[in-house]
Ligand SMILES: Nc1ncnc2c1ncn2[C@@H]1O[C@H](COP(=O)(O)OP(=O)(O)OP(=O)(O)O)[C@@H](O)[C@H]1O
């Protein structure tokens with residue numbers, strides 16, 4: 001269970017998140033839609049404490065993210081404790097962010113070995129299995145530059161899965177891909193959804209939201225304007241701003 005309560009975040013005088021309350025149940029898919037600059041990426045980054053919130057709380061499975069409470073005060077966790085929390089939250093970025101000097105299977109195995117000190121042989125076995133799961137069994141020894149964008153993004157997803165995360169955050173995972181490669185990445189996301197992976201996905205892929213999301217959230221100007229099941233938010237939006245946004249993306 002992921003729970004955000006009253007999350008506020010500003011950069012200088014720009015208030016980017018203006019009081020976000022959000023609950024994500026385990027095993028569900030939440031899709032976040034919204035115009036550029038509405039705070040979607042910042043929201044994801046607050047969930048794993050890549051950004052510090054100014055006000056409000058983020059909890060994952062009841063555990064406060066980034067802070068510990070003592071009495072009435074919150075103390076920020078040490079860098080090591082933050083990294084430990086973050087290791088349990090997968091993050092897949094728009095631009096894959098693979099290590100260029102490591103092969104696909106080395107990219108997948110790297111964090112479990114170096115951050116979680118998992119045994120090498122088992123970790124490599126599992127990394128091969130994860131690559132097979134995303135349809136890349138035959139690309140284990142390829143370097144990122146030898147892979148298409150869609151293949152690189154699938155390696156990045158396998159890498160996130162390697163840490164056995166409690167949830168995976170996806171920030172526009174298909175927006176850097178050529179149109180013909182989008183489908184292969186969305187197929188992997190659909191498989192994960194079917195398998196009950198808890199995911200929060202920022203995307204403009206309305207078709208994916210319609211099929212795979214349990215909850216669709218529409219954000220604008222740092223607020224959640226509307227949320228509900230896809231059939232409600234996408235087909236019968238209550239808010240003018242949601243309607244105006246959808247009429248632009250649903251052409
Ligand atoms: N580190 C930062 N320093 C200053 N301003 C920032 C920083 N990160 C984000 N912003 C600003 O916060 C606002 C929200 O940014 P954010 O990246 O969360 O939007 P977004 O909804 O993800 O947009 P997009 O769809 O374009 O990715 C923007 O106006 C952005 O310029």
Ligand SMILES: [Mg+2]
Nearest residue numbers: 040041042171
């Ligand atoms: Mg963004």
